Structure formats: C-alpha cells, structure tokens
Amino acid sequence: xIWVGSFKSLxxxxxxxxxxxxxxxxxxxxxxxxxxxxxxxxxLMRLIAGSRCARGKEESIELALREAMSNxxxxxNRMDARRLVHVRCCCESAKxxxxxxxxxxxxxxxxxxSNPLAVENLGxxxxxxxxxxxxxxxxxxxxxxGTEVHIxxxxxxQQKTAPQxxxxxxxxxxxxxxxxxxxxxxxx
Numbered sequence: 729x730i731w732v733g734s735f736k737s738l739x740x741x742x743x744x745x746x747x748x749x750x751x752x753x754x755x756x757x758x759x760x761x762x763x764x765x766x767x768x769x770x771x772l773m774r775l776i777a778g779s780r781c782a783r784g785k786e787e788s789i790e791l792a793l794r795e796a797m798s799n800x801x802x803x804x805n806r807m808d809a810r811r812l813v814h815v816r817c818c819c820e821s822a823k824x825x826x827x828x829x830x831x832x833x834x835x836x837x838x839x840x841x842s843n844p845l846a847v848e849n850l851g852x853x854x855x856x857x858x859x860x861x862x863x864x865x866x867x868x869x870x871x872x873x874g875t876e877v878h879i880x881x882x883x884x885x886q887q888k889t890a891p892q893x894x895x896x897x898x899x900x901x902x903x904x905x906x907x908x909x910x911x912x913x914x915x916x
Contacts, residue, residue: 752779752819757812760805765797781819782881788864789881795857796829796877804831824883835873
C-alpha cells in the first residue's frame with residue numbers, strides 16, 4: 729500500500745495499521761520544527777518495525793532517520809517552520825528500507841563537509857550527522873544539489889537484490905480514500 733498525506737493526517741489514519749506482506753510506501757511531509765522530529769521518527773519506526781522489512785536493524789535506521797531529519801530542518805530549511813521536510817519511505821521484506829528526506833533549502837556539496845574524525849574536528853560540536861548516517865546505513869547518497877538524502881538498509885531476510893529506485897514505482901489503481909488528505913493505493 730502507498731500512503732500519501734501530511735504527517736498529522738497519516739498519524740491519525742495509521743494509528744493502528746494492519747500489516748500484510750505487501751510493500752509499505754509512505755509519502756509524507758511536516759513543518760521544520762525540531763519538536764516534530766521525535767514524534768515523527770517514533771511513528772515511522774513503528775511502521776517500519778511492523779512491516780518487518782529490516783528485522784534487527786531498526787536502531788540503525790532510526791539513528792540515520794533522526795540525523796537526516798535534523799539536517800533537513802536545521803541546515804536545509806534553517807528552522808523556517810514555513811518550509812517543509814518531505815519524507816518517502818519504502819519497505820519491502822526482500823529489499824529492506826529505502827528512505828528519502830528532502831528539504832526546501834538551497835542544498836550543499838557533500839564533498840565540502842569536513843571529516844568529523846580528523847584531529848582538528850574532534851572537538852567540534854557539529855558535523856557528525858552525515859558520518860553517522862553512512863555508518864548506520866548500507867547506502868547513503870545525496871541528490872538534487874544536496875537537498876535530498878537517500879538512505880537504504882538491506883533487509884537481510886533473503887538474498888541480496890539490487891536496490892529499486894523509489895521514483896520508478898508504478899501505481900496501478902486508487903484503492904481507497906480513508907481520510908481527508910490521505911490516499912492509499914495498490915502497487916502493480
């Protein structure tokens with residue numbers, strides 16, 4: 729199923745989701761408010777854990793998701809609550825978890841980020857988020873001029889498969905419109 733809606737609307741709609749073997753695909757957005765990071769991450773992690781697409785790897789996924797959300801709000805959107813953070817999460821038991829976090833900022837060049845393990849940076853109060861994401865996830869890449877981070881954690885449930893690009897999914901038909909602002913569709 730694909731669930732599309734704002735964080736608030738999906739949080740209400742998916743309070744007690746029923747999980748099947750079907751892939752989980754969530755498209756949502758939220759304002760750039762630091763206070764929303766924990767409730768959002770806790771909510772999305774419950775969905776990821778329930779989908780069983782990366783059993784035993786949830787702590788790593790949560791760490792990377794929190795860092796990506798924090799970077800998007802603090803550095804990308806500069807704490808401007810009028811700007812949104814868009815998140816897309818795809819879970820499939822054979823392929824693992826794919827998460828895309830996009831901000832509405834100006835972007836950055838990830839090659840210009842200092843190494844947090846360099847001696848001169850060990851005392852710095854910032855600069856560890858990207859390093860932590862790379863440590864926690866199997867793949868981390870930046871797109872759209874640095875306004876979008878793609879993170880992937882393999883499931884380990886079955887043999888390795890090449891990651892499927894999130895953008896290439898095809899929606900077959902609209903199944904239901906359960907709540908205002910929320911759509912659920914069936915994948916083909």
